[in-house]
Amino acid sequence: MDYTAKLDEALSRLHEEGRYRTFIDIERRKGQFPHATWRKSDGSDTPITVWCGNDYLGMGQHPAVLAAMHEAIDATGAGSGGTRNISGTTVYHKRLEAELADLHGKDAALVFSSAYIANDATLSTLPKLFPGLIIYSDELNHASMIEGIKRNGGAKRIFRHNDVAHLRDLLAADDPCAPKLIAFESVYSMDGDFGPIAEICDLADEFGALTYLDEVHAVGMYGPRGGGVAERDNLAHRIDVINGTLGKAFGVFGGYIAASTRMCDAIRSYAPGFIFTTSIPPAVAAGAAASIAHLKTDSAIRERHQTQARILKARLKAMGLPIIDHGSHIVPVIVGDPKHTKALSDMLLDGYGIYVQPINFPTVPRGTERLRFTPSPVHGARETDTLIRALDALWSHCALNRQELSA
Ligand SMILES: Cc1ncc(COP(=O)(O)O)c(C=O)c1O
Numbered sequence: 001m002d003y004t005a006k007l008d009e010a011l012s013r014l015h016e017e018g019r020y021r022t023f024i025d026i027e028r029r030k031g032q033f034p035h036a037t038w039r040k041s042d043g044s045d046t047p048i049t050v051w052c053g054n055d056y057l058g059m060g061q062h063p064a065v066l067a068a069m070h071e072a073i074d075a076t077g078a079g080s081g082g083t084r085n086i087s088g089t090t091v092y093h094k095r096l097e098a099e100l101a102d103l104h105g106k107d108a109a110l111v112f113s114s115a116y117i118a119n120d121a122t123l124s125t126l127p128k129l130f131p132g133l134i135i136y137s138d139e140l141n142h143a144s145m146i147e148g149i150k151r152n153g154g155a156k157r158i159f160r161h162n163d164v165a166h167l168r169d170l171l172a173a174d175d176p177c178a179p180k181l182i183a184f185e186s187v188y189s190m191d192g193d194f195g196p197i198a199e200i201c202d203l204a205d206e207f208g209a210l211t212y213l214d215e216v217h218a219v220g221m222y223g224p225r226g227g228g229v230a231e232r233d234n235l236a237h238r239i240d241v242i243n244g245t246l247g248k249a250f251g252v253f254g255g256y257i258a259a260s261t262r263m264c265d266a267i268r269s270y271a272p273g274f275i276f277t278t279s280i281p282p283a284v285a286a287g288a289a290a291s292i293a294h295l296k297t298d299s300a301i302r303e304r305h306q307t308q309a310r311i312l313k314a315r316l317k318a319m320g321l322p323i324i325d326h327g328s329h330i331v332p333v334i335v336g337d338p339k340h341t342k343a344l345s346d347m348l349l350d351g352y353g354i355y356v357q358p359i360n361f362p363t364v365p366r367g368t369e370r371l372r373f374t375p376s377p378v379h380g381a382r383e384t385d386t387l388i389r390a391l392d393a394l395w396s397h398c399a400l401n402r403q404e405l406s407a
Helices: 003-016 063-076 091-104 115-129 143-151 164-173 197-207 261-270 282-297 299-318 338-352 381-400 402-406
Strands: 025-028 035-039 045-050 108-112 134-138 155-159 180-185 209-214 241-245 255-259 331-334 370-373
Touching (some): 025 045, 063 282, 091 108, 091 241, 108 115, 115 143, 115 241, 255 261
Parallel strands (some): 134 180, 209 241
Antiparallel strands (some): 035 045
16 A cells, blocks of 8 residues: 555545644743744744633633642652552542542542543443443534543444433433433533533433533533532532543643542543553642632632623624624634635734634534634733734625635
């Protein structure tokens, strides 16, 4: 086989569809979020404002987080030195897991290298623990859940997005004695809509199913202590496994599940994605624990976050832009074409120093390509004004020049 030709073929398919992903090299500036520097391919630097980050609350620059990380590095060095099983379980990991269990009101928590790995490892392991398990998965679940469910070789049913009637039909059609698990998200990151947690828990009770909730885009941001939407709605006790990330609102890195002691013990003992990999660095665990502890008491930052999102949505709506608004902190503006979306993103970056990554298929369905803005407490009036002015100028320009953009 001509391997090089095959690679070229695969890449040119992406170029032709306008789906080829380009990353921009940025250097974030501690103390100045959301401002950063864009290092261009010619080596020059340009100041930019990041409008698509997932450090939703700016905790990546919080003094309490940085102090905990510095302290841990000075005390214990760089890496953990092992897998969790072989010398890589440190006091920092245990402290972080205790913080997480407390956050979600669960008996235990398990930290993984990322929430992606936590989803993949847990969902692919559950059928080993519950032979014959059927997993009911929302059609818009994140790739990490889909991969875990696919890889486990067990039975799966996909229900239409947030459609509890469809979920009910699927549950009712299966053997009442079969073990079952419903996997879904609390905030879907591309549209910013909420999962129907209470209704799904009701169905789980009725059909004897376990519940698995990905709160990656909610932890830190929703609930009186940042325990997510399930905490906000007083439903955490009805969820068997909560999945979350330490890399978005908590501003650091890593992922986890929180569940019963027995569930965590079983996953710890059977999941290859937990067992056969080096544990996260102690300083990362220390920073994440400090961030969680801080956010348990800082409701003001959560309110500022929601206020920034409301302001941006109101201003975009006033301009007549096609935004999706489900009342969450995520602000998608639908462009509806991959080339136009990329062109708009390029023009915002080149002309205005505004960085918002285009979101294309397969992350979102074709025809719904979008710019996804993530306002945060560190985006103030100055940043919002600049963004609104730029979008105002470019949106009308783009509407008049669709052919030019398509060229
Ligand atoms: C819904 C959802 N779950 C899980 C993940 C994975 O999180 P992490 O970045 O910690 O791997 C993401 C990622 O971005 C996500 O959007």
